[in-house]
Amino acid sequence: MAKHGKKYLEAAAKVDPTRNYSPSEALELVKQTSISKFDGTVEVHLRLGVDPRHADQLVRDVVVLPHGLGKTVRVLVFAQGEGAALAREAGADYIADDDEMITKIQGGWTDFDVAIATPDMMGKVGRLGRILGPRGLMPNPKAGTVIPAEDIPRVVDESKAGRVEFRVDKTANLHVPIGKVSFEQQKLYDNLAALMEAIKKARPAAAKGTYIKRVTVTSTMGPGIRVDAAQSQSMEATE
Numbered sequence: 001m002a003k004h005g006k007k008y009l010e011a012a013a014k015v016d017p018t019r020n021y022s023p024s025e026a027l028e029l030v031k032q033t034s035i036s037k038f039d040g041t042v043e044v045h046l047r048l049g050v051d052p053r054h055a056d057q058l059v060r061d062v063v064v065l066p067h068g069l070g071k072t073v074r075v076l077v078f079a080q081g082e083g084a085a086l087a088r089e090a091g092a093d094y095i096a097d098d099d100e101m102i103t104k105i106q107g108g109w110t111d112f113d114v115a116i117a118t119p120d121m122m123g124k125v126g127r128l129g130r131i132l133g134p135r136g137l138m139p140n141p142k143a144g145t146v147i148p149a150e151d152i153p154r155v156v157d158e159s160k161a162g163r164v165e166f167r168v169d170k171t172a173n174l175h176v177p178i179g180k181v182s183f184e185q186q187k188l189y190d191n192l193a194a195l196m197e198a199i200k201k202a203r204p205a206a207a208k209g210t211y212i213k214r215v216t217v218t219s220t221m222g223p224g225i226r227v228d229a230a231q232s233q234s235m236e237a238t239e
Contacts, residue, residue, distance in 0.1 A: 007035040012223040020228040023235055026217050027188045033222045034181040039070070040220030042181060042188055044195060046174040047214035049207060056206040059168040062144050063198035067187040068162030070180035075159050078117035078125050078139065083149035087116075090156040096121075102128065110135055114159040116145045116152065136165070143167075162191075166199070174199065181219050192217075193235035200233060 004012070011033035021029065027042075034040045050057040076094040077087035084097040094112055096102060105128050115132060117125050117139035125132075125139055132138040139145040143165045147155055155163070166176045178191040203211050215227040 008221070008223065011035050015223050015225050017226070020226050022231050023192060023227055024185070024189060026225045026227045027185050027192065029225050030188075030217050030219050030222065031181055031185065033225070034219040036181075036219070036221045038220075040181045040222065041069075041177050042179050042183070042217060042219050044174075044176050044178055044192060045216045045218065045224070046176075046199065046212060048168055048172050048174065049210045049213050050168060050172055050204060052168050052170055052172055054206065057204045059174065059199070059202050059204060060142055060166070061198055061202040062163055062165045063195050064158050065162035065164055065178060065191040065194055067179060067183065067191055069164065069177055070183060073114060073160050073162075074112040075114045075116065075156050076112040077152060077156065078115065078121040079149060079152065080118075080121065081149075083118045083121075083152055086149055086152045087156065090153040091160065092116075092152075092156050099124075105131055110137060112137070114145070114163070115139050116147065116155055116159070118149050118152070119146060122146060164195075166195070166202075189235070192232070196232050196235055 014033055015029060030042055048059060050059060052058060074093045076096060077092040078096045079087050080097045084095050087095050094101070102124055108131065110131065115137045122139070129138060144155065164176060166174050168174055176195055178195055179188050199212065212229050212233060215229050215232045216224045217227055218224045
């Protein structure tokens with residue numbers, strides 16, 4: 001069993017592990033119990049009532065958080081011609097429009113946070129699956145990152161503003177960041193509300209029974225704080 005330090009134990013003592021807190025109370029606590037010296041990330045962990053072994057019960061989508069994630073998002077776009085020009089105008093950090101960039105990525109370079117591709121580039125991008133896939137960087141139509149050239153400006157803007165992809169793992173859990181500990185509590189609340197709404201909309205038709213079973217928020221290195229699942233599903237952002 002892992003041993004925790006004095007700071008963690010002091011933070012954990014502020015949390016009642018048997019209680020389901022309201023979203024506002026939980027977010028107030030998550031700020032109070034952050035113990036990292038740096039500006040930690042606030043994450044949401046959800047237990048879903050789905051069976052990921054069945055393709056018709058996978059939960060995967062994207063959400064644009066109204067207040068972003070509090071970090072600089074580096075965007076790479078796989079596109080040529082008009083698509084590459086649109087990506088440059090939109091402020092993409094990197095443009096992969098030739099074999100030189102493809103080769104660089106094949107060599108292990110992945111200094112970007114989001115990868116977007118036009119359909120005509122997927123033949124080349126497919127060769128990068130072993131590099132991009134394990135890092136969650138592989139463009140995918142279901143995640144809205146394989147798009148026509150005319151959609152590039154919108155998706156680049158959304159990515160830099162706080163566009164977050166979520167996908168259920170093999171154990172039926174979701175793990176999604178919603179901002180930084182330094183965020184005002186209301187901004188974290190709005191981001192959490194936007195995420196919960198997106199997750200509700202992503203419910204598979206084949207999912208039976210209780211869909212959202214458990215909701216927990218935590219900060220980097222901080223203790224988990226259980227959120228009342230029913231209240232979390234009725235949240236409304238202020239903006």
